[in-house]
Every structure is written in C-alpha cells, then in structure tokens.
Amino acid sequence: MSESNKPTRGRDPNRRGRRGPVNGQATGTPASQRELRAQGRRTMRKLLDAGMRVFAERGYHAARVDDIVRAARTSHGTFYLYFASKEDLLRALAVECAQEWTDLAASIGPITRDDAGFEELRRFLGGFVGTYRRYGPIIRAWMEDQGGDREIGRLGVRSFTAIASALGERMDEVGAPHAVDSATSVAALMAMLERFNYVLVSRRIDVDDDVMLDSLARLVHRGFFFGAERGMAASR
Amino acid sequence: MSESNKPTRGRDPNRRGRRGPVNGQATGTPASQRELRAQGRRTMRKLLDAGMRVFAERGYHAARVDDIVRAARTSHGTFYLYFASKEDLLRALAVECAQEWTDLAASIGPITRDDAGFEELRRFLGGFVGTYRRYGPIIRAWMEDQGGDREIGRLGVRSFTAIASALGERMDEVGAPHAVDSATSVAALMAMLERFNYVLVSRRIDVDDDVMLDSLARLVHRGFFFGAERGMAASR
Amino acid sequence: MSESNKPTRGRDPNRRGRRGPVNGQATGTPASQRELRAQGRRTMRKLLDAGMRVFAERGYHAARVDDIVRAARTSHGTFYLYFASKEDLLRALAVECAQEWTDLAASIGPITRDDAGFEELRRFLGGFVGTYRRYGPIIRAWMEDQGGDREIGRLGVRSFTAIASALGERMDEVGAPHAVDSATSVAALMAMLERFNYVLVSRRIDVDDDVMLDSLARLVHRGFFFGAERGMAASR
Amino acid sequence: MSESNKPTRGRDPNRRGRRGPVNGQATGTPASQRELRAQGRRTMRKLLDAGMRVFAERGYHAARVDDIVRAARTSHGTFYLYFASKEDLLRALAVECAQEWTDLAASIGPITRDDAGFEELRRFLGGFVGTYRRYGPIIRAWMEDQGGDREIGRLGVRSFTAIASALGERMDEVGAPHAVDSATSVAALMAMLERFNYVLVSRRIDVDDDVMLDSLARLVHRGFFFGAERGMAASR
DNA sequence: TATGAATGAGTGTTCATTCAT
DNA sequence: TATGAATGAACACTCATTCAT
Structure with missing residues (x-):
C-alpha cells in the first residue's frame, strides 16, 4: 500500500532536492x-x-x-x-516519548498471581496512562501515520515493542494461559491499552482515575495473565 | 478549544458551504x-x-x-x-459501514461458558474482522476524526455503541465478572477489538485467519466473559 | 429571495470562511x-x-x-x-473611498441663488467627479452588489447618504422647490450624479472637463435648487 | 480598457473554435x-x-x-x-426589451410648458418605469456589462439612444434651456432616469407610484425642460 | 539569535457546455 | 423534442518553507 505519497505543500523539499542549510x-x-x-x-x-x-x-x-x-x-x-520541518518537530517529540516508553518497559517487575503482582501491574498501568496523557498526540500521530515518515513510525513501533516484549516476558514467566499463541495475546493487550487510553484521553471519559486503574488492572490481571481454565470450553 | 478547525480547501462558503443539498x-x-x-x-x-x-x-x-x-x-x-464534498463521500461510506455494524450487533447471540458460546463469540469476531477488513479505512477516519465533521463522528460512535451494548448485555446475562465496573470492561473490550483489527488490517500481521480468530475468541471468552475468580488477588 | 448566494470559489468554510481575522x-x-x-x-x-x-x-x-x-x-x-479574500480587498478600498465621500459631504457649503452659490456647487461637483474618477470601480462594485457582502453595501449606502443628506440640507435651506417630496428630489439628484459620472468615466464621453462641469452645475443649480415656478403647469 | 477578457468556464467556445451544431x-x-x-x-x-x-x-x-x-x-x-449559451438567452431578452424601449421612444409626444405637456411627460415616465420594472435585470446586465458581449452592449446603447434622441428633440423643440450643451443635459437626464429607476426597483423604495411619478415628472419638467432663468447666476 | 515578509505548488470546488439516449 | 449524465478548465485560497534584515 501507501506508496509514501505524502501531500506536501509549497516548496516541497523532497521533490526538489533538499538543499540543506x-x-x-x-x-x-x-x-x-x-x-x-x-x-x-x-x-x-x-x-x-x-x-x-x-x-x-x-x-x-x-x-x-x-x-x-x-x-x-x-x-x-x-x-x-x-527544526527542519514540522515533521522534524514531531520526531523530536517522539524521541522524548520513546524514552519514556522505554523506561517504563524496563521498569515492569514480575506480575504474580497475588496482590503484589496485581499492584505491580497496576503501577505499570498507571505509568502507561501517565505517559499516554502526556504524549497522547504524538502516539496518535504514530498510529495514524499511514505513509508519512517511516522513521517516526519505526520509532513508535520500537517503543511499543519494548513494552510488548516486557509484558510478554512477564506473561511467560508466570505461565499465562496464552490463548493459543503468545503473539496474539500480547498484540491484543497492547491494542487494548493503546486504544483504551486513547478513548480515555481524547473523549474524556469521566471516570475517577483510581477506579479506572483498578478496573483495568483487574481486567488485565485476570483476563490476560491468569485467565480461567476450568469448566470452560476446552482449548482446541 | 480547537473549534472544529479542519483544513479543507476551496469550498465556497456562501453558495454551497453551509452543508446540505x-x-x-x-x-x-x-x-x-x-x-x-x-x-x-x-x-x-x-x-x-x-x-x-x-x-x-x-x-x-x-x-x-x-x-x-x-x-x-x-x-x-x-x-x-x-457528492457535495470529499467529506460527503466519507459520510456515505460511513452510512454503509454503520449498517453493517448494526446488523452485526443485532446478530450476537448468547455467549455461554460452553463450546456453543465460544463458537458464537468466534462467529461474531469473524464478522467483526470481516467488516473491519472491508471498511477499515472508514473506521479509521472515524477515529482520527479530531474536529472534523461531528455528524460522521456521531455515526461511528452510534455504531460502536450498538455493538458495545450488545456485548455488554451478553456479558451481564452470564454474569461476567466485570472488573469492578461494567463500563470499563466493555470499553476495554471494544478498544481491544478496534485496535487489534486495525493492526491486523493495516500493518498486515501475518497470522492465519483461523488461528488468529481462535486466539482472539479464546482470549475474550476467558478474559472478558469468564475471567478466573479463584486463587487470585482479591477484588477490592 | 436569493439569500446572498454569490458564487465565489475555493474558500474553506471551516477554517477561515467564517469571516474575520x-x-x-x-x-x-x-x-x-x-x-x-x-x-x-x-x-x-x-x-x-x-x-x-x-x-x-x-x-x-x-x-x-x-x-x-x-x-x-x-x-x-x-x-x-x-487580505482575507478578494472581497476583503474590495472592502479595504471601499473604506478609503467612503472616507473621501464623507469628507466631500462635509465640505459642501451653502448653495445660494447667486454666482457664489453656483461656484460652490460647481466646486462640489468637481470633487464628486474627481472621487468618482479615482474610485469608480469601487463605487460600481457597490452598486452592482446584488447579494454580495452586505457590509460593503452598507458602507456605500452610508457614504451616499452622507452626501445626499448634505445636499438635502442645502436645498432646504434655500427653499428649493422640491418636486412634491424632498426624498424623491434628492434621490433623483444622487441617481443622476452617480450614473452621469459612471457614463463619464467608463464610456469615456469625450467632453472637456470644464465644459462638462459647467453644464452639470448649471443643470443642478437650475433644475434641482432653483427650478422655475412661474408660468408652468401648476403643482398639484 | 477592458480587453474583453470574459471569464468563461468549462468548455470555452471562444477559445477552441465554436464547433457549431x-x-x-x-x-x-x-x-x-x-x-x-x-x-x-x-x-x-x-x-x-x-x-x-x-x-x-x-x-x-x-x-x-x-x-x-x-x-x-x-x-x-x-x-x-x-439558446446557444447563457449570454444568448440574455441577448434574446435584450431584444424584447429593446423593442419596448424603441416603442416607448416613438411614443413621446411634445412636452409643452402647460399641463398637457406635463401630462405627456408623466405618461412617458410611467412607461419608462413600467419597462424598467419588467426588464430591470436585463438593463442592469447591459450597464454592468464591462467587457462581455459587445453586441448586447450595443443593443442597449441603441435603445437608450433612441429614447435620449426623442427626449432631446422634445427639449429642443420647446427651447429647453440646455445648460450650455445639449448632450450633457440629455445624458444627465437619461442617467437620472436609469439610476432612479434602478434604486426604485431594486432597493424597493416604498413610495406610492402615483406620488413618485408626480414628483419625478415635476422635477424633469421643471429642471430639464423649463429650468428657471431669472434672478439666478448668469450663464457664462 | 530572531523576525516579519514572501513564495508558489497544490487542493477542493464550480458551472457552462456537450454527450448519449 | 427532451433529458440526465458527464466533462474539465478555471479559480480562490492554504500553508510549509525560504528570504532578507
């Protein structure tokens, strides 16, 4: 898809050889x-x-x-x-944001089945929400990208992957019952986190932060890390 | 802020601008x-x-x-x-899409704990993926909206809400263990579905459809509908 | 009817259309x-x-x-x-023009029956012709308006009215024999001046300015200010 | 001026050889x-x-x-x-209108100083107003022309001239005190009639027709045909 | 280091006119 | 004789980027 035809306006630097300084x-x-x-x-x-x-x-x-x-x-x-361009500003902000993501990814401790694990998860989610609040627009720009600067997109993917991997590891280490394949689980979790926060931030859902974080943490703890196994339709 | 300032170009505000035939x-x-x-x-x-x-x-x-x-x-x-404008074309497509969503919402049967329930869920998810595949670009436009035509946004929200409500009802009727509050659960589920499909469609994750649907259905069945309750960190 | 439907092209109604900075x-x-x-x-x-x-x-x-x-x-x-638009340029020019009109209106002295009065009238008419020469296109745009920007139209009407009032006063103060009603006289005089100048400027009637001004002044002095009363068909 | 650059749109027949039927x-x-x-x-x-x-x-x-x-x-x-074009429709209407003008011009009888002359003038003016009411838009299009089809313009000028000549003759025959030159007088009279009617028709001045006609006739009778001569500033 | 001014390719939209049936 | 559909050149306006001071 997307032959990288970005609509530029006025002097388009790509079309006519970026003249540099x-x-x-x-x-x-x-x-x-x-x-x-x-x-x-x-x-x-x-x-x-x-x-x-x-x-x-x-x-x-x-x-x-x-x-x-x-x-x-x-x-x-x-x-x-x-800044060399509007996009360059986005890139600079993206770098800042990526740093926060990476730090956040590095900070995820083990998610155990007990209260401590729950708390750890909750803490992480709190950080996630915080970062999203601050950098939401940048993250959104990453996602909407669709043919813009590949570099920025990659930056976003890298950051996201960092967190996804960290979460994946934590899931594996407690034997989270991956629904068939681990990739899908993690992808789904990340998808949920991203969009949930998006809605949270942009559409300004009015839920108390504490309550919402509790709900979300509970949901993830149960649904993704320690999903029920007994008495249900058997895995194939 | 941002009083619906979207950059379009070239519309005559006097003669036709004010929307409508x-x-x-x-x-x-x-x-x-x-x-x-x-x-x-x-x-x-x-x-x-x-x-x-x-x-x-x-x-x-x-x-x-x-x-x-x-x-x-x-x-x-x-x-x-x-079409009155580019946006009007989007609107027309959105209407088509909204119809599919609504039909899909109406078609969700009871999601039971057993294999039948799982199959029903899987069927619904299949439909969801299908619709998303067909109308992905429109749905994305809905989400990216950010100050464009409110009408289109509302259309999207309505469609989404229709599905969310249907899912919410199905969850309630089997006593799904809402993580504290029902709204958050449903919102999270919808968020996940939307973004998961987005990634699926746009970034072209190469997973076999059958496998992926299985995973996803399993995940939702377990995580959102019949999340484990025993031996875990207690709900507060 | 015709709710101000003027065909312009290419204005963005959302971002800038709604007039003003x-x-x-x-x-x-x-x-x-x-x-x-x-x-x-x-x-x-x-x-x-x-x-x-x-x-x-x-x-x-x-x-x-x-x-x-x-x-x-x-x-x-x-x-x-x-300028915000082509019309805005017209508006700016109209403001300049309106200023000239207003100054001109303020400068009209008493028009007496004697030579002094005639000279004053002639001086005023000279100013009128001069302004018309300079701003003719703008004035014409005012008149042709037909559903364009009301604001510009009003500006023109105000300027015109200023002159009309001044002339009306001068007529009243010397007891000019209004043909039945004063409003009609003044309207007719203004109409004549405007269109006469229009023809003068646009169709480039080749009359010597001095001669033409003399004629015009004589005409107005006699016809509008001191029209004959005796020996004619009686006013009703 | 006016290099006859008319803005055409779409298939411009002038630019690319009017292909004919x-x-x-x-x-x-x-x-x-x-x-x-x-x-x-x-x-x-x-x-x-x-x-x-x-x-x-x-x-x-x-x-x-x-x-x-x-x-x-x-x-x-x-x-x-x-019709070959929008302008062709205008032309057709202009022809109809020109006929009315011409008939009107032919119908002007002698304008004497007495009541009969006044009545004749009033009758003519009534006809003028009537025609203007019916064909105002066409007449306006004539005047605004500015570089459109020369042919239509000429048609208008011819009609106008017909009336102007007739009036001029009537003025000459009663020895109307032309303010120095006859051309200016007639031009001024025509200018006044045209624009006065314009204002009358378009801006919808609410004067009773009878009253207005009386005023106008009185004004013309006195001002243009039998302007005062005594006790005024002398003609040069 | 900072700034206001200038640039012009690019975009959405209009509407007179022609075509096919 | 009538019609709905199609055409595309023309135009107003935008805005990222560069220039001159």
Missing part, C-alpha cells in the same frame, strides 16, 4: 545536533512544548506551523532555526 | 436525495468503491479528490454531481 | 488589524493600487486574484497575507 | 432562427420567463444555467436546444 545559518539542524546556549535551549523548549499543545488540540495533520509558533510566541523563521 | 445542477446531493437512473447509480457506485480504495491506500486526509476520480475513471465534475 | 500565519488580517512595518505597508499599498487598477479594467467580478497579484508583482500567498 | 441536432440556434412548433415555442417561452425571474433574483452574473432550467422545469439539454 542555505546561507550561513545552520537552518533547522534539529536539537542535539547543534550546541545550544541557554537562550537557544529555552527557545527550543518553548517550541517543543508549544508543539505538544497544538498537536494535542488539533492533531498533527491539522496543526499549522503558524499555530505552533504563535503558541510559542516566536516566529516562523525561528521555528526553522531549530 | 444545494442548487447548482443539483450538485452533490448524495444518494437517496435524488432519483438516479441505472447509469447514475452505476457511477455513484464506482465513486464509492474508488473512494474506499483510495482511502485505504492513502487514508482519508491524504486522499485527493483527484485520486478518487482517477480511480473511478471519471471527472471532477462528476464527483461533485454525486 | 483568523489564525494561519495571521493570514489576511487586513490593514489596521496587524502592525505592519514599512515594507509591509508598502506591499499592502501595492496590492491596493493593483486592485484598483484591475477592478477598473475588468470590474470586480471578472477580476481574478491572479490578475491583481500580477499587477502588483507579488504572489498569491502575499495577497492573502494582507 | 454537432450531430443532427440544431443545438442552440436561438429563437426566430428555427421554425418552432407549438410545443417548442412554449418551452422557449418558459425559458425566457425563467431567465427573467432568475436574472431578477440573482443578477445575470450570479445566475446559474441550472437555476434557470430548474425555474423553467426543464433540463440543461433543453436549454441548449433553444
């Missing part, structure tokens, strides 16, 4: 690439934050560079001093 | 509104199909009216003879 | 709304002038934004940086 | 050109009337062929069976 100014060399002084770092942060806010409000596609620079109280020129 | 050449009065002869119906179908294809390939936003008319081997003018 | 790049926020630096003001002036020229050549409706930007030696983008 | 069907051969049977004449009349109505509602430019055929309860195809 033009005059003296190292235009758009993103983040860490250039040494930034205090002021520079401050401006960059302003843009990143503004990006988050605007992406959250409008979604990545609908967000206009102009919205972002206005939110950051800067100018177009400045934007392109720090 | 208009005047010029009965332009864009969709489907049922105008009486169509055989040829007209054929062309409309061509456009609907082309729309599905193109939305599938590029996603709704990235899809260009030009792509659609090329795929349908017609002209721009013809397109606007049948 | 918008967001994208502070696009099209006209004149006074944004602070402009020297260069900005220059460009804006260029566009206003080009607009006048093109409207004069083709008329408002037939004028293409493309013609205007070509005449101004700028780009489409730049145009929309200063 | 295509297959067997004598498409668009207007009115009198073809022998029409009863039904044909009826359809043609329906279209002419619908044209008048729609032009009146929307103005010529804003009127869509579709509006017209819908008003006439016919189809696009039929329209082009009787």
